Amino acid sequence: MEQLIEILEDIHPGVDYETCTTLIDDEILDSFAILSIVSELEEEFGVSLTPVDIVPDNFNSAKALWKMVQRLQNEE
């Protein structure tokens, strides 16, 4: 989780990722940031995402992102 927050802060600094749960709903992350995160997740955690995974529910908070990463790791 810490590693994930580091990634998020590197891509889009200035957000409290521990508490924020509206990263997509409040348009904090745009599509450029989302795909940068995807690229880092693939690199750091060895998971591969498909278009179906790119939904607000998976990207609205660091916690949701972490849950998705764990799910994808288990699937692979």
Place this chain on the structure above:
Amino acid sequence: MSLISLKFLIFVVIAVVGYYLIPKKYQWIWLLVFSYIYYISSGVKIVFFLVFSTAVTYMTGLLLQKSEEKESTLGKKKIKARKRKIITLALLLDFGMLGILKYTNFLLGSIGSVLGSSVPEFDFLLPLGISFYTFQSAGYVLDVYWGKCKPERNVFKFALFVSFFPQLMQGPIGRFETLAVQLYARHSFDGQRIERGVRRILWGYFKKLVIADNAAMFVNSIFGNVDQYSGLAIIGVLAYSAQLYGDFSGGIDVVSGIACLFGIDLDENFRRPYFATSITDFWHRWHITLGTWMKDYIFYPISLSKWMSRFGKKARKKLGKQIGRALPICIANIIVFLVVGIWHGAAWKFIVYGLYNGLVIGISGMLAPQFRQWKNALHINDKGKGWMVFQILRTFVLVNISWFFDMASNVPDALKMMRYAVTKFEISELFTAGIIPLGNNNPKYIMLVIATILFGCAVLFVVSVFQERGLTEAELYRKVPFALRCLCYVAILFILPVLGAVPVTSGGFIYAQF
């Protein structure tokens, strides 16, 4: 049947009255019948293409589901390959039809100009709204393919999803998940909803008739006679900004208002785009349903494809983490906007228009970390109002540059107008004889038309500021008594044609050509 005609208004009134009088279980059939009557009234031959697109996407949905049901017996891998074949064929048929009808002559003309000889062109029909219903249908089959929605089994219900008449000509591009359920639901008469719909329709007519159609007279003259009106290039593009927004968003307001009368909420297509703080933000506010369609069905699939992932990994190794991460996204962005450009029309100027947008977004995304560093070094408060105003103005200028490509006859004319915009300014040219086809060249009449446009823009601006601040229209209107509100609606309906340039524009919409 134009959206701005008495015939159309009568058509809508009959459709709405009947919709609430018949048993609710037949409402969707009523809508389907009226949708096809509306489409047939624009030409019997073009119905073939609508039916073809409907049949292809309907069958594809069912075939995809049938394949999935066989997964336990045939295995995941085999089914995945089969589904891929089905979706590829469906998209080829859907987009193939659109491509042949819309782009064959453009391709032949381009080949001819490269070879230096004339190539014969085909006299193809371009069915109304084909780009919109093709994209909507393609979105549906991709959603079924990805398992985002279940296919519709009733062919007539599905036909309504593709052909719902208010949105057929110029969108918004609907999603099956949100639109279909509303189309098939049973709706009770709701007076407040009807009033909201009427208000939205009037607001759309206001934008179209008062702003867009009046501005169109100047735009057509200035962009059509670039050298004659060289001193008005800047006014021409500003007028086009107003015209295009008034025309397209006004049309969408009319369409959404009509859908509202049937109890159906269409997806929003505009969110005050000229308040955007970047080109990316602009595309989140302008033609939103096309933008989200492109994002979901082209941008993400390209960016997440295996070949792009391989390219990204190679780029990381050679160019470092930051560029390696951003470069594939930039390329996907440029591809998306190239498609957006081509979607707008079969001409090189639209390709340049798309590439321009893609490059601006791609480069600004790549350089985002550098911009952040510069802002910190210069101690710029990026939360302040001053910075926001600067960003809005900068985006407005960037958008206007793209409008030159969009509206000029060709790329050389667009470049020439851009040069004139910064080197020449001659306001007196506004009163040249013949600049507008109304008013017998009387300067006072020209002044009146300009004043009407400025009045329209001022009203639009004030309303937009209220909306940006989160004030809903219902809050504003609720304070006025119902009887007075109705009186206002009737008055507006009669005043609008007087303020608009109806004799010249005949009610056509720019995006209805797509």
